Amino acid sequence: MNPPGLDHLLTCLRFPSVSTDSTRRADTRACAEWLLAHLRSMGLSGALHETPGHPVVLVKNKHIPGRRTVLLYGHYDVQPAEPLAEWKTPAFEPTIRDGRIYCRGATDNKGQLMAHVQGLAETLAQHADLPVNLTLLFEGEEEIGSPNLKPFLQQHRDELKCDVVAISDTGMVAPGVGTFTYGLRGIACMEARIHGPAIDLHSGIFGGAIANPVTAAARLTATLHDDEGRVMIGGFYDGVRPVQDWERKAWNELGDGDAEMLELTGSPALFGEPGYTERERRWARPTAEVNGIGGGYQGEGSKTVIGREAFVKLSFRLVPDQHPDVILERAAAHLRAHLPKGVRLEIKPGHTGMPYIMDPHSPLGSAAQRALKKVFGDKTALIREGGSIPIVQAFKDVLHADTLLLGLALPDCQAHAPNENFPIDNFIAGVRLNQALLSELV
Amino acid sequence: MNPPGLDHLLTCLRFPSVSTDSTRRADTRACAEWLLAHLRSMGLSGALHETPGHPVVLVKNKHIPGRRTVLLYGHYDVQPAEPLAEWKTPAFEPTIRDGRIYCRGATDNKGQLMAHVQGLAETLAQHADLPVNLTLLFEGEEEIGSPNLKPFLQQHRDELKCDVVAISDTGMVAPGVGTFTYGLRGIACMEARIHGPAIDLHSGIFGGAIANPVTAAARLTATLHDDEGRVMIGGFYDGVRPVQDWERKAWNELGDGDAEMLELTGSPALFGEPGYTERERRWARPTAEVNGIGGGYQGEGSKTVIGREAFVKLSFRLVPDQHPDVILERAAAHLRAHLPKGVRLEIKPGHTGMPYIMDPHSPLGSAAQRALKKVFGDKTALIREGGSIPIVQAFKDVLHADTLLLGLALPDCQAHAPNENFPIDNFIAGVRLNQALLSELV
Numbered sequence: 001m002n003p004p005g006l007d008h009l010l011t012c013l014r015f016p017s018v019s020t021d022s023t024r025r026a027d028t029r030a031c032a033e034w035l036l037a038h039l040r041s042m043g044l045s046g047a048l049h050e051t052p053g054h055p056v057v058l059v060k061n062k063h064i065p066g067r068r069t070v071l072l073y074g075h076y077d078v079q080p081a082e083p084l085a086e087w088k089t090p091a092f093e094p095t096i097r098d099g100r101i102y103c104r105g106a107t108d109n110k111g112q113l114m115a116h117v118q119g120l121a122e123t124l125a126q127h128a129d130l131p132v133n134l135t136l137l138f139e140g141e142e143e144i145g146s147p148n149l150k151p152f153l154q155q156h157r158d159e160l161k162c163d164v165v166a167i168s169d170t171g172m173v174a175p176g177v178g179t180f181t182y183g184l185r186g187i188a189c190m191e192a193r194i195h196g197p198a199i200d201l202h203s204g205i206f207g208g209a210i211a212n213p214v215t216a217a218a219r220l221t222a223t224l225h226d227d228e229g230r231v232m233i234g235g236f237y238d239g240v241r242p243v244q245d246w247e248r249k250a251w252n253e254l255g256d257g258d259a260e261m262l263e264l265t266g267s268p269a270l271f272g273e274p275g276y277t278e279r280e281r282r283w284a285r286p287t288a289e290v291n292g293i294g295g296g297y298q299g300e301g302s303k304t305v306i307g308r309e310a311f312v313k314l315s316f317r318l319v320p321d322q323h324p325d326v327i328l329e330r331a332a333a334h335l336r337a338h339l340p341k342g343v344r345l346e347i348k349p350g351h352t353g354m355p356y357i358m359d360p361h362s363p364l365g366s367a368a369q370r371a372l373k374k375v376f377g378d379k380t381a382l383i384r385e386g387g388s389i390p391i392v393q394a395f396k397d398v399l400h401a402d403t404l405l406l407g408l409a410l411p412d413c414q415a416h417a418p419n420e421n422f423p424i425d426n427f428i429a430g431v432r433l434n435q436a437l438l439s440e441l442v
Numbered sequence: 443m444n445p446p447g448l449d450h451l452l453t454c455l456r457f458p459s460v461s462t463d464s465t466r467r468a469d470t471r472a473c474a475e476w477l478l479a480h481l482r483s484m485g486l487s488g489a490l491h492e493t494p495g496h497p498v499v500l501v502k503n504k505h506i507p508g509r510r511t512v513l514l515y516g517h518y519d520v521q522p523a524e525p526l527a528e529w530k531t532p533a534f535e536p537t538i539r540d541g542r543i544y545c546r547g548a549t550d551n552k553g554q555l556m557a558h559v560q561g562l563a564e565t566l567a568q569h570a571d572l573p574v575n576l577t578l579l580f581e582g583e584e585e586i587g588s589p590n591l592k593p594f595l596q597q598h599r600d601e602l603k604c605d606v607v608a609i610s611d612t613g614m615v616a617p618g619v620g621t622f623t624y625g626l627r628g629i630a631c632m633e634a635r636i637h638g639p640a641i642d643l644h645s646g647i648f649g650g651a652i653a654n655p656v657t658a659a660a661r662l663t664a665t666l667h668d669d670e671g672r673v674m675i676g677g678f679y680d681g682v683r684p685v686q687d688w689e690r691k692a693w694n695e696l697g698d699g700d701a702e703m704l705e706l707t708g709s710p711a712l713f714g715e716p717g718y719t720e721r722e723r724r725w726a727r728p729t730a731e732v733n734g735i736g737g738g739y740q741g742e743g744s745k746t747v748i749g750r751e752a753f754v755k756l757s758f759r760l761v762p763d764q765h766p767d768v769i770l771e772r773a774a775a776h777l778r779a780h781l782p783k784g785v786r787l788e789i790k791p792g793h794t795g796m797p798y799i800m801d802p803h804s805p806l807g808s809a810a811q812r813a814l815k816k817v818f819g820d821k822t823a824l825i826r827e828g829g830s831i832p833i834v835q836a837f838k839d840v841l842h843a844d845t846l847l848l849g850l851a852l853p854d855c856q857a858h859a860p861n862e863n864f865p866i867d868n869f870i871a872g873v874r875l876n877q878a879l880l881s882e883l884v
Contacts, residue, residue, distance in 0.1 A: 020743035080745055083642070144743060171647070185646060189744045198708025200525070202858040203731040204627060204829030205613070207759050208723035209703055211713035214732045215667065218754075222664035225657065227782070261651055266640025271653035271784030281650035289645040290656045291747055296734035297755055301462035301586060302631045302792050303522055304757050304830075305733055305858055312660075313739055315746050317649050340669070342713030350744050387646030416644040416747055 003428050005118030006101075008038060012076070012110050013094040013103040019054055019077035019144045028054050028140050031076045035117075035138055042121045043128075044136070049156075051148035054140030058156070061124075063133040070441055071135045071162040071401065073391065074113030074169065075142030078105035079416045086418035100421040107413035111422035112168035113138065115408060115430025123435055131442045135162060139391070142169075145189070145351020146391045153398040164364050165395045166437060168430060170407030173254055173381040175423070178372030181405035182360040183283065183384030184392060186318035188327045189350030192335055194220065194295070194310045196343050201306040210306070211342025214295035217310035220345075223338040224288050224314075229272050231288045233334040239321040241357075243276075243284045250382050251279045264411050283384035287317045288331070315350075317386060324352035353390020358402045364441075368404040371436040375429055406433060445870050447560030448543075450480060454518070454552050455536040455545040461496055461519035461586045470496050470582050473518045477559075477580055484563045485570075486578070491598075493590035496582030500598070503566075505575035512883055513577045513604040513843065515833065516555030516611065517584030520547035521858045528860035542863040549855035553864035554610035555580065557850060557872025565877055573884045577604060581833070584611075587631070587793020588833045595840040606806050607837045608879060610872060612849030615696055615823040617865070620814030623847035624802040625725065625826030626834060628760035630769045631792030634777055636662065636737070636752045638785045643748040652748070653784025656737035659752035662787075665780040666730050666756075671714050673730045675776040681763040683799075685718075685726045692824050693721045706853050725826035729759045730773070757792075759828060766794035795832020800844045806883075810846040813878040817871055848875060 015031035018024040032055045036048055039059045046059030054077060063069065081091035081104045089095040094103035101111065123130055137160065139149050153160060172179040196213035197206075226232055251257075257278045258270055272281040281287075295310025297303035316327050332347050339345045359365060360382050372380050385405075392403045408430045414420045457473035460466040474497045478490055481501045488501030496519060505511065523533035523546045531537040536545035543553065565572055579602065581591050595602060614621040638655035639648075668674055693699075699720045700712055714723040723729075737752025739745035758769050774789050781787045801807060802824050814822050827847075834845045850872045856862045 020741075020745070022742070080739070080741055082739070082741060082745075086641075187646070187746070189746075191744070196709055199528070199856065199861075200859040201707055202829060203729075203733055203757060204629070204759055205827070205853075205857065206703075206707060206724065207731045207828060208727055208729040209712055209714050209720040210707050210709040211671075211711070212731055214735050215663065218660040218663035218732065218735060219667070221657065221660035225661070229653075261648075265643055265648060265652050267638055267652040267784065268786045269653070269784045270651055272651050278651040282648065285650055287645075287650040289649045289654055289746075289748060290660065290738065291645055291745060292738035292740055292749065293656050293660060293752065294736045294740050296732065297522075297524070298734055298736050298740075299462075299522055299524060300464070302633070302755055302757065303462065303524075303733060303858070304629070304631075304731070306731060307734065310735065313744055315645060315744065317646055342709065342711045344710045385647070386649060387644065411647075414641065415647065416745070417642040419641075 009114040010094045016092045017077050053148045057138040059136040061134050067133045069133040069162040071165045073167045074138045075109045077140040100423050102421045106422035107409045108415040109169045112408045115427050116434045119431040119434025150394040165403040170405045171409040178376030178380045181385050183357040186353045186355035187388035188316045188324035188352045190314045191348040192312045193346040203304040203306045212306045214310045216340040216343040219340045241320045282386035318355045320355045320357050353388045354393035356392045367440040371440045374436040375433045451556040452536045458534040459519050495590045499580040501578040503576050509575045511575040511604040513607045515609045516580045517551045519582040542865050544863045548864040549851045550857040551611045554850045557869050558876040561873045561876025592836040607843050607845040612847045613851040620818030621823045623827050625799040628795045628797035629830035630758045630766035630794045632756045633790040634754045635788040645746045645748045654748045656752045658782040658785040661782045683762045724828035760797045762797045762799050795830045796835035798834045809882040813882045816878040817875045
């Protein structure tokens with residue numbers, strides 16, 4: 001017997017709302033429309049708001065003066081599902097196995113978003129109202145860096161006025177351990193394209209006399225790090241805040257991260273910036289990652305060509321007080337300075353997001369931790385996370401509100417990867433957490 | 443009005459006989475069957491011979507004792523047509539524009555092969571015989587390194603006994619300039635796969651703590667050359683024969699290769715091993731080319747993943763007296779020695795072929811040059827080529843026969859690339875060349 005609300009989650013998951021893929025535009029919109037209709041059916045009122053990209057779902061209960069106002073944010077868009085061949089069941093057909101729902105978006109973010117929606121549905125069914133003034137803001141562009149949400153916040157500043165923001169789009173350190181995230185890494189994306197000959201060339205006839213753009217792309221990429229994994233872009237580490245003693249202590253108390261990381265990733269070994277634990281590397285240190293590289297022949301067997309171009313997709317994860325615009329500039333300058341001879345470089349800056357940090361010991365932080373204790377018991381983990389939710393900084397800048405990050409994803413939920421999944425137990429806990437949180441925030 | 447035999451070439455071109463692509467197996471075989479039927483219809487006799495891969499077409503006229511025996515070799519397989527989007531007309535639908543036939547295989551090798559076939563057809567129609575004992579050997583695995591042809595030569599050594607081999611699968615230095623090729627580069631192919639985590643990972647959550655296989659692949663690839671384009675594999679240049687003075691002189695007399703190379707390739711600049719002209723780099727110096735690289739996200743926009751693996755497709759072009767097996771060993775040792783930390787390396791050796799060189803001033807070489815003069819006029823270019831026809835060395839080893847390379851491809855015929863083409867004039871010249879060559883070899 002499925003728990004209440006699960007069927008709605010399954011419906012939501014079936015929309016292939018891939019925001020980065022222009023062929024999925026109608027599917028993404030359909031997901032927003034479905035969400036709005038569902039929220040209205042619960043007695044809430046609101047509308048879709050158009051943006052230059054995917055629409056925003058904005059819904060409220062009746063706001064009563066004097067009550068605290070809580071903005072609950074989530075996103076209905078998902079990452080691309082590729083490589084499709086690696087999914088055990090179809091990426092957009094939710095399938096339940098061993099107590100987990102497998103589907104693109106199951107954990108990031110539809111499972112967590114719909115747990116909150118179900119919590120609201122149950123409270124509304126029981127009490128016909130919520131304990132706080134609630135604003136639901138669900139966007140469709142989180143996975144592409146929320147390019148239109150900050151302007152939207154600015155345009156609807158009064159309508160969105162709130163005391164605090166709550167988001168469930170982060171992780172739990174382990175099953176059943178309530179986890180409060182007080183910091184996030186920022187992001188800056190970039191694509192470098194390396195152009196060579198006008199056409200693909202026979203590598204026998206022409207090889208030796210012209211630069212190969214694929215070789216050049218590899219050589220250029222290799223200049224980004226030293227052998228130990230430090231980023232070699234000039235000024236990259238400027239302004240990075242040192243890990244605080246209390247953080248180092250709290251994180252070490254979470255146990256041996258190394259063994260868990262090896263098991264979770266299946267990597268042959270851990271590898272990263274010397275002088276830091278694996279948690280410090282992921283939560284408090286910036287990175288330069290190559291998310292994709294391609295050029296030349298991609299098929300079976302061999303094809304003796306010199307490809308005419310190659311691409312390198314880069315993203316930088318940033319920590320306080322790095323600024324993504326500065327990092328993009330410095331990275332571009334580095335690439336230009338290190339470009340191998342005989343090829344041409346094209347740089348396409350991508351989406352960016354500021355890193356975020358709040359004080360977990362503030363009154364609102366403490367309220368969030370009380371809610372976590374109600375649902376998960378006494379032990380609450382205080383962590384930062386390596387991922388990016390750029391909009392958290394926008395809430396701070398535009399609405400002057402801190403954000404409570406109450407994650408429901410487990411380390412093996414495979415966000416962004418094939419066979420993404422979400423435990424049904426976490427969905428149920430999320431429903432309770434929504435109710436506990438709104439009570440604590442009264 | 444199409445010249446005689448052109449329709450047969452168009453029929454031959456419509457078979458998508460891509461030997462490296464296992465889904466094209468039936469198409470490749472169908473091309474061989476069509477060729478055999480066509481040759482039989484001309485009055486020649488022969489059969490398809492099965493191999494562990496694609497079949498060999500082996501056909502003869504009636505051999506008369508005392509006549510010279512000529513083995514004419516060609517290949518009916520073609521390179522993959524990808525990237526398909528860059529073809530102006532469909533890759534396997536021959537289309538005539540401005541006096542050229544556009545189709546995959548038009549120049550490499552079906553156009554040149556069918557010119558010879560048409561030459562034979564016309565001689566047979568006129569004289570009911572050929573001036574020499576002729577053996578036609580057409581294989582279907584040249585583009586994958588002829589893995590089964592050397593064993594085939596060994597098994598059919600007596601049946602294939604000949605005085606000389608002739609092949610038209612090389613280039614002309616310019617339209618209308620008869621070109622005799624007396625040297626070819628060898629080849630050694632290899633694929634390196636770099637394995638990291640068991641699954642694609644979220645680069646925010648995990649980035650910084652594990653090695654990224656895509657980054658590692660780029661770093662490893664970057665160790666293959668120095669900034670000037672020299673190959674950095676230990677012992678790579680051992681045994682390379684210096685360019686001879688007469689060669690350097692003959693090649694320089696062909697005119698300014700640099701300008702032609704820039705125009706042909708559309709490259710931003712020439713680039714290659716210091717101390718050599720562009721022709722010397724392509725014809726007499728070995729290379730290490732990256733024919734393909736791939737890993738991580740390949741689609742539109744950005745996807746913040748750490749891919750679980752990456753590949754690098756390499757080929758080495760070799761010159762006398764390098765040996766491909768030695769080069770593959772040294773390359774593998776280099777890759778193992780330079781593997782970045784935290785990833786696993788898998789090496790898949792690919793096909794190989796020996797470099798080849800003959801004396802262009804030998805009696806048979808002189809006969810070939812007389813045939814070229816009959817068709818193209820007095821000026822004959824003596825060149826080497828950068829491409830590889832591994833079977834040429836096998837003819838030397840097994841049949842003890844030299845090979846006459848009488849190419850009909852122009853520099854802009856785009857062999858191995860999109861919009862491959864063959865001028866109808868070259869087809870007509872090839873028909874005449876076949877007749878002149880057999881007369882000179884009597």
